[in-house]
Amino acid sequence: MNEQEFAELAAGAALDALSPDDQQRYHAALVANPQWQAIADDDVDTAGMLASGATPVVPGPGIRAALLARIAETPQDGRAIVSDSIPDTLPESNSAGAEDSADAEDSSSVADELESDDLAPGDPRAAATPKAPPHRLRILFTLAACLALLVGVGIGAVAVNDYLNRPASVIALQDIQAAGDAQQASVPLEGGGTATAHWSASLGTSVLVTDGVPSLADGETYELWYVRGETPISAGVFDADGGEATAVLAGDMHAGDVIAVTVEQAGGSPSGSPTTDPVVVIPTA
Incomplete structure (x- = not known):
């Protein structure tokens, strides 16, 4: 990189x-x-x-409950609630005519409003010209507020989702770095890369971060080991994507363990012991 x-x-x-x-x-x-x-x-x-630079806005404690309540009472068959004073249904014989009449009145009101904007101040026609129903503005403002709320909730959900779905190795590394006894050590890799071990004795956790580790042939994998005295203890396997990897070692780390990596067959050493010489050796003592 x-x-x-x-x-x-x-x-x-x-x-x-x-x-x-x-x-x-x-x-x-x-x-x-x-x-x-x-x-x-x-x-x-x-x-x-x-x-x-952005002015913080704290939503009221009841905004979520109010929005959910409004959604719950809103018909799901395409009808819109404009005002509580308007009944949900109209007589069948007049419903079509009422809708046509309402559309005509709305169109007339909008046209009259546009014409009144061109009238000179004091013109008696301006005072007599009806204005567009105010509920239209309320609906527009309500829709805009809901859209802003939903956008904010969506962005927050993405951030929360990313946070909750962090890889275990990343979570372990962050925990180690936050520990009071966090330590790390790096060694060079063949070909110019590096391998860095991070560990915390109080947490009993360690993570290996590699950059520039060589790619392996099909059927091979890297296997992690805790070498405790003369005894190697398998700590899981990992693959390097583009030469980079962050792998948490399985099991508990003990003070003085050596962190090592060998190349094994896919799935790890079948014998439970290293079958090749280590390509990474990092003492923690």
């Missing part, structure tokens, strides 16, 4: 608009390139400045 690609991800992260996959790429790139932290910080400051 180059600096321009990271800058695009950083802008999305500042707006909380990254997909789970992009969040994973963003964190991995930031870990592998700590000098890019300034880019991320600038984007966060810019997003905060833009947000501070």
Whole structure:
């Protein structure tokens, strides 16, 4: 990942608009390139400045209940409630004529209103000209308010959905970084990449972040290990997408464990022990 690609991800992260996959790429790139932290910080400051320019609006506590109640009482057969004083139904013999008459009156009112705008002040015709029914404006304002509410709810739902659907590895990494005893260590990879282990002894959790790890042949996978003394303990498998991966190690980490990675057959070592030399070795002591 180059600096321009990271800058695009950083802008999305500042707006909380990254997909789970992009969040994973963003964190991995930031870990592998700590000098890019300034880019991320600038984007966060810019997003905060833009947000501070908007006047905060706190919806009333009853707005949701009122909206749901209105939806519940609104007919679902195409009829519209214009006013509580208008009955839901009209006599069948007059309903068609009433609708035609109402349409004609509305059209006449709109035309008269347009004509009255052209009359000079003081013209007696202006005072006698009927205006458009005020309920039309109320309906327009109501629709606009509902649209704004629904748009706000939709944006909030996307943000909440993205937050709730974060990958387990990203959640674990964020938990580790928030821990008071968070530690990390990096080692170079063959071919110029890096592997960084993050861990917290108090949480008993560790995460491996790779950038530039070589792609494997079909039928192969990377397997994680805790090496405790002389005993390797499998901690799960992972695949690298485009050379990048963020993988949480399964099981509890113990103080002094060595985090290692080997190349195994798909699904992991069938014997439960490494079958190849490790390509990553990171001591945590």
